[in-house]
Amino acid sequence: MSALDNYLQRKSAVLAQRRADFTASPEKATVRIQARSWVAGEAGARPVKMGETLFITDSAPALAGHGLGPTAPEMLLGALASCLVHTYLIQAALLNVPLDGVEVEVQGAVPMEGVVGLPYERPPQIEAIVYTAHVRSSAPPETIARMHQAVEETCPVLNTLRFPTSVVRHEAKEG
Template sequence: MTTLNEYLVQKKAAVEARAAKAEDNTEVIVHRAKVRAAGRSGVREIRIRDFQIISDSPDDFAGYNLGPSSPELQLGVLGSCLTHITLIQASIRGVSLETLEVEVTGELHPLAGKPGYEEIPVYPHNIAYTVTLGSTETDETIQALREAVERVCPIYNLLVNPQTIQGQFVKKS
């Protein structure tokens, strides 16, 4: 059976090479995502680099159920980031991992923000994650891994720390 341990060797080499390269180039990396609503369907076509991701609503919300909703994607993004950072931190620390799985849950109330329900958040809340590891490491090692992951995971920290977002609406003629 192939475990993640073979991959962690590759991950560690890549992390070290990237860190060495970053010392020579401290330029801020700007990430970009562009989203377009498709005519007739309202499906959101998300473009990131050379990739396209489809986001849609369920049938009962005027969608065609062609992809996950934005709140579902956000939970998936958190899970993906926690997974990736766990792999990085395990590789750096020499933590043995045979398997890794992350599940993220969050609540979204259908009446949130409506009259009489103003106190219910309009965003996903009560977010929780569970990382399930196949590992022979000690509980102390796993706890140290968790602390390291939570300290440096970009999306986890984006969600737990207040953010300022600048925005504008531009009308096209």
């Protein structure tokens, strides 16, 4: 018996129900999400509300922050790590892969020249993003490889980073 068997059984049942719901009503297959952030007073920290959860993001002291929370680039890497872990859980449930655990580590680099007002050749963005997935399972290596491939194909945050979508700024109504 694997450590996550009970969870994966629940996950399988929920996924089966979602597939049935989406088949009956395809318009429900797209979930709308949002996040919101603002400056929290003179400290410069930026609360971020995602769903019903509030996080505090901040800069490091080197950029006049107080280190009260992760930086925005760290949040992006954290979102990728979390989405990858969740996608491993989903694929394990779909493929009947026994799991004892999954841990994903994501690393990247942020060239800061343009961020701090120095000349830059390319727009600043997180680069050299690499992830390592540690999967603990009694499944044979070919089954784990099939799961890795399925995760690579179906992780929404990974695919957004690999195949960027447009991001459009709407004009705010100031009042």
